[in-house]
Amino acid sequence: MERVRAILDEASVMISGVEDQRTLEDLRVKYLGKKGLLTELIKYLGDLPAAERPKMGKAINDAKNQIQHLISDKQSRFEDLSKQKSLQKDILDITLPGRAEKTGKIHPISRVMNEVLEVFSKLGFSIAYGPDVETDYYNFEALNIPAHHPSRDMWSTLYVEGDVLLRTHTSPVQIRVMEKQNPPLAVVVPGRVYRRDADVTHSTVFHQVEGFLVDRDVTFGDLKGALTSFLHYIFGRQKKVRFRPSYFPFTEPSAEVDVQCVMCGGDGCRICKGTGWIEILGSGMIDPNVFKYVKYDPEKFSGFAFGLGIERVAMLKYGIDDIRLFYQNDLRFLRQF
Amino acid sequence: MKVPFDWLKEYVDIKLKPRELADKLSMGGLEVGALEEVNGKVLLEVDILPNRGDCHSIIGVAREVSAITGAKFKRLACPPKSRKAGRRRVPCRVEDKDLCPRYMAKVIEGITIKESPEWLKQRL
Incomplete structure (x- = not known):
C-alpha cells in the first residue's frame, strides 16, 4: 500500500515539474505504460491474500486515475500555452487601415x-x-x-x-x-x-x-x-x-x-x-x-x-x-x- | 529663318524694340517663333510659310516690316562696275514652256573666288 502511495507522490512531483510534452510522455510511459511502475504492481496482486486483492486493486486503479488526471491536466496546460503563444505571434492590430490594392493610372x-x-x-x-x-x-x-x-x-x-x-x-x-x-x-x-x-x-x-x-x-x-x-x-x-x-x-x-x-x-x-x-x-x-x-x-x-x-x-x-x-x-x- | 536685328535695320528704319517688332510681325502674318540674344546680338527666328516665298530673305522680311510698320525701306545700292554687254555668253534654251514659262540668266564677270571674310561667315 505504501508502495502505491510512494509511487503516486513521486509521480505528482515529477509531473508538476515537467517542462515539455516529451518528458510528460516519458513519465506517462514510466508510470502508466505497459511496463509502467503501477502496471507492474498489478502483477503482484496474485501474491496477495484473496481478501486484500480488491482493496489493493482499487488503490492501484485510483492511483492510476490520479496520475492520468495529473498528466492530462499538464497536457492541456501545455496546449493552452502553445495556443497562447501562437495567438501572440499572430496578433493583429485591427485598427490598422486595410492594405491598398495597386491600381493602374491613366497615362x-x-x-x-x-x-x-x-x-x-x-x-x-x-x-x-x-x-x-x-x-x-x-x-x-x-x-x-x-x-x-x-x-x-x-x-x-x-x-x-x-x-x-x-x-x-x-x-x-x-x-x-x-x-x-x-x-x-x-x-x-x-x-x-x-x-x-x-x-x-x-x-x-x-x-x-x-x-x-x-x-x-x-x-x-x-x-x-x-x-x-x-x-x-x-x-x-x-x-x-x-x-x-x-x-x-x-x-x-x-x-x-x-x-x-x-x-x-x-x-x-x-x-x-x-x-x-x-x-x-x-x-x-x-x-x-x-x-x-x-x-x-x-x-x-x-x-x-x-x-x-x-x-x-x-x-x-x-x-x-x-x-x-x-x-x-x-x-x-x-x-x- | 534666323534674322539678325542689326542686319534687318540696314534695310529698314526700325524704331521699335525687338520685342515690339516681333509682336507686330507675328500679328501681321510672319510668325516670330523665337527671340534670342546670341553673342550680344538680337536674333529673330521667323517661321516662313509656303505662301510667303517673298520673305525668304533679309530684304524680303525688311519689305514686310516696312509694310507693317510704315517705316522706310532702304534699298542698298550695289551697282555693277559696268553694264556693258560682255563677250561671255551662256547658251540657254527652254525645253518645256508649260513647266517653265520664263527663265532668266545673267553673267557676272570679274569675280575672285576665295575664303569668305569673317563678317560674312558670321552673317551666314
Whole structure:
C-alpha cells in the first residue's frame, strides 16, 4: 500500500515539474505504460491474500486515475500555452487601415486627350475616328494640298508604299466624315499621327485632336468664339488669347492661336522662347476647294477647322520638358500622374 | 529663318524694340517663333510659310516690316562696275514652256573666288 502511495507522490512531483510534452510522455510511459511502475504492481496482486486483492486493486486503479488526471491536466496546460503563444505571434492590430490594392493610372496623354475631348463635347462636337495608315488622297489631295505643291513641305511624311502613307494629321478623317454625312456637322477627331521629326519637343509618333464645324452662315467670329472658349477652359480665363494670321492649304483665311505663356505670363522665357506667347492651335475657315472634294456647295455652306497637338498641351500643363518621357514607359514618370 | 536685328535695320528704319517688332510681325502674318540674344546680338527666328516665298530673305522680311510698320525701306545700292554687254555668253534654251514659262540668266564677270571674310561667315 505504501508502495502505491510512494509511487503516486513521486509521480505528482515529477509531473508538476515537467517542462515539455516529451518528458510528460516519458513519465506517462514510466508510470502508466505497459511496463509502467503501477502496471507492474498489478502483477503482484496474485501474491496477495484473496481478501486484500480488491482493496489493493482499487488503490492501484485510483492511483492510476490520479496520475492520468495529473498528466492530462499538464497536457492541456501545455496546449493552452502553445495556443497562447501562437495567438501572440499572430496578433493583429485591427485598427490598422486595410492594405491598398495597386491600381493602374491613366497615362498623361490619355488624360489630356480626354480633357480636350470633353471640352469640345460640351461645345456640341461629336467624336469620330479614322485609320492611322492613310492614302495620299485623304491626307493631302482632298485637303487642297496637291502633289508637288510647295505646301507639302509643311509635313515630313512617312511613306509606306506608293500612295500609302502614315497620316501626318487627323484631318483626313474630316474628309471621310463629310463624304458620308451632310451638314450641319460638328466633329472632333483625336488620334495618333506620324511625322519625320524627332528632338526634345518633337516625336515621330504623336497625338492630335483636330475638328471642324460646317453649317450655313458660319463665320470667323464663330471660330474665334469656340476656340477662345476652349482655351479658357483648358488654361483658365485669366490667360489672354490671341489670333494671328497664318497659312494652311485647307483653310482661308487661316490663323494660329496663342495663349499667354503659362510659365512667365508674357514676359518672355525659355518656354515661350522669349516671345511671351505659346502657340496651341492652328485654324481657319474651310477652303471652298475642300468642300468641292466632298461635294458640299460652298455657296450654301461655310465652316471652320482647327487642330492641336496633345503632347504640347500636356507638356505645358504638367511642366514636362522632354517629349520622349511620354513614350519610355518608365514607371517613375508614369506613377506621378 | 534666323534674322539678325542689326542686319534687318540696314534695310529698314526700325524704331521699335525687338520685342515690339516681333509682336507686330507675328500679328501681321510672319510668325516670330523665337527671340534670342546670341553673342550680344538680337536674333529673330521667323517661321516662313509656303505662301510667303517673298520673305525668304533679309530684304524680303525688311519689305514686310516696312509694310507693317510704315517705316522706310532702304534699298542698298550695289551697282555693277559696268553694264556693258560682255563677250561671255551662256547658251540657254527652254525645253518645256508649260513647266517653265520664263527663265532668266545673267553673267557676272570679274569675280575672285576665295575664303569668305569673317563678317560674312558670321552673317551666314
